[in-house]
Amino acid sequence: MSKSNDLSIFLGDYGPSFVRTAYLLTGDQDRARSLAIDSLVKVCRRWTAVRANGPALVVLSELYRRFLAADVPPPATYPLGVLPPRTRAAFVARHHDALHPQQVATMTGVWTGDLDRELHQAHAHLQATHPELFPAAPQPPSEAAAPPEEHEVAPSGEHHPGWATPFEERDPGQAAPPEEQRPEWVAPFEERAPGQAAPSGEHHPEWAAPFEERDPGQAAPSGEHRPEWAAPSPQHAEPHARDGAGPRGGLVALVTALPATHTDVAGAVLARITRGRRIRVATWTTVSVGTLSAFVALVVAGVNSMATTFEQAMTSPTSSYTPPSVEEEEAELPGLLPAKLDDPIQYAWQGYCRSEGENNANDPRPCAQWRLQTTSGNEWRLGGARAGYDEDSGVTMPLAISQDGRRLAYRQLTGQYAVRDLPTGVVKLIDVRDAQVAPHLTVSPNGRFFSVDFGLSDGATLDFDTGVTHYEYGQEVHILGVTDDGTRAVAQQRNVSDVPGHASLTTFHLNGLTALEGGYRIDPGLIDLGGAVSPDGRTLALITADSELVTMDGRTGRMGGPRTDLSDYDLIAVERWVREDEVLVRSWDDDDYVALTKVNVKSGDITEVTGDWVEWLDYGSPLGAVRP
Numbered sequence: 001m002s003k004s005n006d007l008s009i010f011l012g013d014y015g016p017s018f019v020r021t022a023y024l025l026t027g028d029q030d031r032a033r034s035l036a037i038d039s040l041v042k043v044c045r046r047w048t049a050v051r052a053n054g055p056a057l058v059v060l061s062e063l064y065r066r067f068l069a070a071d072v073p074p075p076a077t078y079p080l081g082v083l084p085p086r087t088r089a090a091f092v093a094r095h096h097d098a099l100h101p102q103q104v105a106t107m108t109g110v111w112t113g114d115l116d117r118e119l120h121q122a123h124a125h126l127q128a129t130h131p132e133l134f135p136a137a138p139q140p141p142s143e144a145a146a147p148p149e150e151h152e153v154a155p156s157g158e159h160h161p162g163w164a165t166p167f168e169e170r171d172p173g174q175a176a177p178p179e180e181q182r183p184e185w186v187a188p189f190e191e192r193a194p195g196q197a198a199p200s201g202e203h204h205p206e207w208a209a210p211f212e213e214r215d216p217g218q219a220a221p222s223g224e225h226r227p228e229w230a231a232p233s234p235q236h237a238e239p240h241a242r243d244g245a246g247p248r249g250g251l252v253a254l255v256t257a258l259p260a261t262h263t264d265v266a267g268a269v270l271a272r273i274t275r276g277r278r279i280r281v282a283t284w285t286t287v288s289v290g291t292l293s294a295f296v297a298l299v300v301a302g303v304n305s306m307a308t309t310f311e312q313a314m315t316s317p318t319s320s321y322t323p324p325s326v327e328e329e330e331a332e333l334p335g336l337l338p339a340k341l342d343d344p345i346q347y348a349w350q351g352y353c354r355s356e357g358e359n360n361a362n363d364p365r366p367c368a369q370w371r372l373q374t375t376s377g378n379e380w381r382l383g384g385a386r387a388g389y390d391e392d393s394g395v396t397m398p399l400a401i402s403q404d405g406r407r408l409a410y411r412q413l414t415g416q417y418a419v420r421d422l423p424t425g426v427v428k429l430i431d432v433r434d435a436q437v438a439p440h441l442t443v444s445p446n447g448r449f450f451s452v453d454f455g456l457s458d459g460a461t462l463d464f465d466t467g468v469t470h471y472e473y474g475q476e477v478h479i480l481g482v483t484d485d486g487t488r489a490v491a492q493q494r495n496v497s498d499v500p501g502h503a504s505l506t507t508f509h510l511n512g513l514t515a516l517e518g519g520y521r522i523d524p525g526l527i528d529l530g531g532a533v534s535p536d537g538r539t540l541a542l543i544t545a546d547s548e549l550v551t552m553d554g555r556t557g558r559m560g561g562p563r564t565d566l567s568d569y570d571l572i573a574v575e576r577w578v579r580e581d582e583v584l585v586r587s588w589d590d591d592d593y594v595a596l597t598k599v600n601v602k603s604g605d606i607t608e609v610t611g612d613w614v615e616w617l618d619y620g621s622p623l624g625a626v627r628p
Contacts, residue, residue, distance in 0.1 A: 007047050008266060014056055015040065016263035018063060020255040023262075024092045025067045027078030033262045035070075039063040040269045045592060046572070046619060060097060064089055064107045079130045079254065083122055086110060091122050095247035123247050134250035272592065333366045334379040340425040343374040344405030344625040349618050350387035363413075370399050370410070373613070375625050385410045396620070398439050402447025403576070405625030407464070409441050409450040417441075419450045419464055431469035432460035444482045445535065445576075451479040451488060461488055472511060480540065481533035487512040489540055489554055491527045510537075510554045520557040526550075530573045532583060541574050541583040541601065549574075549583065551601050562604040569597065572619060578628055584609070586617075594618060596628060 018040065023032035039062040043050055050058050068089060074081035080088050089108040093099045094115075105112045126134045333351075353367040370382040386397045400409040409419045415434040420427045435454035442451040453459035459477040461470045463486060470486070472479065476493040483489075493506045506527070509518035529543040533554070540552045547567040550559055566585065572594070575584035581602045589595040594617040596609035609628040617623075 006051065007044060008270065010051075010055065011040065011044070011266035011269055014059070015265040015269070018059055019263045019265060020258060021060070021092060021097055022063060022067070023255055023258055024080065024096055024251055025064075025089060026072070027074035027081055029258060029262050031072070032258075033265065035063060035066060037265050037268050037272070039066055040265065041272045041592075042570075044269060045273045045588070057103070060093075060099075061107055064093065068108070079126065079133055082125065082129060087118055087122055090115060091119060091247065092251065094119055096251045119247075126247075126250065130250075133253055134247065334371065334381055336383045337372060337380040341374075341380075341422040343376050343378060345372050345401050345408065345422070346375045346405060346625050347613060347617065347621060347623050348372050348382075348399055348401060349616055349621040351381070372408075373616070375405065382408070382410065384412055386413065396438050398441045398452075398620075399622050400441035400443045400450065401622045401624030402443050403445050403624065404447055407443070407447045407450075409443060409452075411439060417452050419462055421464070428462065428464055428467055430460055430462040432458075432471075440479070442479050442482055444484050444486070446484045448484065449482045449486050451482050453477050453479045459488075459490065461486070470513070478527055480527060480531035483533055483537035484535075485512070485537065487533075487537050489531065489533050491522065491524075491531075493524065508554075508557065517555045518557070522552075522557065526552075529571055532574045532576045534577050535580055539601075541577065543571060543574055543585075547571060549585065549599050549601070561601050564599050564601070564604045564606070566597075566599070566606075569595075575623065584628055594621070598628060 015036070019032055019036040022035040022039075023029060026032050026035060039059055042062050043055060043059045047055070068085060071085060080091070083091060086108055087110070090104050090110045093104045093107055094101070099107070101112055101115050104110065105115060110118060123134065348370050351367045351369050351371055353365060364386040366381060368386055368388060370385060370387040372380045372382055374380070382399070385399070387399070388397060397411050398409075401407070406422050407419060408422065409417065409430075411434070412418050417430040417432060417434070417439070418427050419430065430450065430452055432452060435457045437454045437456050440453050440455065442453075443449070448464055449461055450464065451459060451461040453472070455478060456476055458474065459472040459479045461472075461479070461482060462468075463470070470488075472488065472490050472492070474492040474494060478491040478493075480489040480491060488511045489508070490511050491506055491508050493504050495504050504524075506522055506524040507519060508522045509516060509520075523545075525545040526542045528545075532541045533539070534541070534551075538554055539560075540554050542550055542552055543566070544550055544563075547565070547569070549564040549566055551561045552559055566587075569585070570588040572586040572588065575586050575596065578584050578598060581600055583599050583601055585597045585599055587595050587597060593615060596614055596617075598607040598609060599605070600607075613626070
């Protein structure tokens with residue numbers, strides 16, 4: 001994963017709150033820190049994929065899942081230890097993390113019909129056993145009606161206790177009580193005094209500031225982009241609660257004993273995320289130096305010594321890794337890709353800037369460009385494009401390579417999407433407007449058709465031979481694959497108001513140059529990890545929510561063949577078909593490296609792909625001329 005200032009800000013602002021949540025669940029400071037770091041590493045190493053989809057909630061989901069799966073008893077003296085793990089999790093999720101009841105039920109497994117009763121009983125029990133920590137909430141006026149019985153709807157105008165009243169029950173124009181405080185992970189900046197400046201040296205992009213900091217009548221700057229976690233929606237806001245009374249007050253009091261050394265996890269998370277890339281870059285550097293030296297024996301000894309020192313530095317808790325200067329770093333860079341190249345591209349990976357420095361989106365530093373590895377072992381940089389996540393536009397810069405390694409598709413610095421034929425140097429543009437959201441590129445096996453979609457708008461496919469662009473129109477278009485004849489496998493989500501129990505529907509169809517097939521509804525979870533179209537253009541390989549690889553007839557929607565269980569794998573995406581009965585799947589291994597696995601869709605057999613080139617792949621590294 002490429003290093004991103006955006007990720008650093010997220011970890012700095014939200015990391016301490018995740019540690020506090022983990023402490024309320026476990027009651028142990030060291031376990032809480034480990035639980036928070038493990039959860040953050042699991043989610044944030046896929047930062048480019050989750051940053052626009054509410055990463056705070058994704059981290060919380062992972063944190064609660066890990067806690068409930070571990071089932072380790074808390075210390076005997078811990079006040080919340082008297083609650084069963086699931087009830088304790090629901091209590092913390094509702095009152096500390098201010099989650100909506102439906103979100104609490106999803107994360108903890110407590111049925112929504114029992115949630116209010118369990119939380120009320122838990123609060124009453126804690127008040128009785130630890131009255132100094134959980135003081136009773138203020139009594140309502142005597143003329144107010146008694147609280148409704150279980151499953152009974154409260155009469156209009158009836159007042160619930162503050163801790164039980166969700167934010168949505170407020171009148172839309174009613175301001176929150178002045179003493180009400182949201183937890184830090186909801187809006188970390190608002191705890192500063194209105195006139196208080198950010199700490200020295202601290203920098204936050206404008207989109208990272210919550211809406212409350214703006215003047216109420218001030219409009220958002222033109223073209224401004226904020227990730228979802230920077231401006232929480234009302235359903236994620238906190239119930240009525242006061243720090244001095246009620247459940248939230250008790251939980252806040254419990255976490256005040258956590259030292260700052262335990263809540264500061266940003267450095268530890270970033271070190272684990274970038275560890276693999278640093279080791280790979282260091283290895284490449286030492287090998288390059290060694291091959292240029294005439295004193296082979298001395299160089300070998302020196303490389304071994306450097307490797308030992310580097311390994312000790314990375315494993316020693318007291319040591320630190322010192323990045324090179326910009327001049328030293330850029331002296332190691334490969335040359336720019338020439339106008340014409342007969343050597344096919346095998347794979348690509350994102351450049352990693354180890355030194356600190358600004359990175360202009362319109363003129364990126366060479367270390368932030370795509371690295372292209374050819375089948376002969378030569379390495380090039382892709383000029384006119386940037387790799388990784390761009391903090392200014394909020395867009396992840398994509399790259400796609402044809403399976404023969406002779407064509408590239410990428411986003412130019414101007415915002416246009418280009419396809420480049422390497423042997424001839426011809427460049428053609430996909431006639432589509434940049435949507436300024438996460439783009440996704442897809443290429444047909446023969447390299448003739450290149451598709452781009454943005455997930456929140458229309459999609460487009462370029463026929464490189466004719467130069468014509470074909471379009472898919474809709475609210476949320478996902479082009480899962482394109483065949484050699486130009487048929488696109490398209491999933492489209494649209495909002496509905498006339499289908500009971502559904503706010504949106506996801507449909508699938510095969511859109512060819514002359515015919516349209518399909519049009520049936522599918523489970524939207526089937527496309528979360530992408531998909532791949534078989535060589536004959538009829539079958540799709542997809543991953544279910546239960547981490548099973550399944551095949552689906554693109555014309556009828558029927559499932560066929562065995563369901564291959566991949567739950568032991570930390571899956572990233574369905575890569576592509578490599579033969580008529582084998583699908584390539586990408587995942588993370590136990591050491592935070594990318595792993596490739598071949599799955600036979602007929603027999604269910606699983607085969608690991610090995611090779612030195614696999615170790616250089618990153619989360620978003622596209623494959624070209626490889627024969628797994």
